Amino acid sequence: MADFSAELTPGTDAISELIERVTAFLTDAQVDKRATHHVALVLEELLTNAATHGGSPATAVSISVTVSPARVSGEVVDGGKTFDPSRERDADLSGDADKREIGGLGLVLVRRLTESLAYERVGGRNRTTFSIGRSPTC
């Protein structure tokens, strides 16, 4: 088991820096490239969401990542408005390029690339947890 934790005030640069640190941590922990990419992606989408839709952009967000033999688990806790990523409506993925809506894809990726995704409101904060399986073939 290996753990990573950090706290940040989400903005584009801070998120980008954090994602680089998480990627380095997962690479050091010998997590395969595919799982590393998807954990970094889910964190980026959840943090970007907290930064743009949370209602309190200056509120610190804490994250933690745990590596176990079969999977990587992550947790994001923010003090923004109540927001359950597991219950938001999916963007419409049908239709041609000219009809496709631009936006709403972040949560689609979070839901489809995670093995599990859970949300709870605790002490006035949003707590989102997820896990992504490690592929021994990658």
Added chain:
Amino acid sequence: MTTTADYRPRGRLDASTAAAHEKSVQELLVGEVNSIAINLSELDFLSSAGLRVLLIAAKAAKAKGGKVVLISPKPPVLDVLVASGFDRLVQIQA
């Protein structure tokens, strides 16, 4: 008639780089150019902000009677394209 420009994003296509890539891609679709071949072989990370750039490019190309083709995505990037349904929207070549 199809006139194609090549584009090769490297590293990350995410919220921190999307604006620059969007500008570059739109600048390619000038004059007779109506299609873009986007080579993804050196792209390591693709997020929803990056997908938006690809969608904007696909819409702009289609409006000129052309198309966007994505070439050689790495496995994690291909996962993102499939999970978002982009594999049904644009042509992807291995």
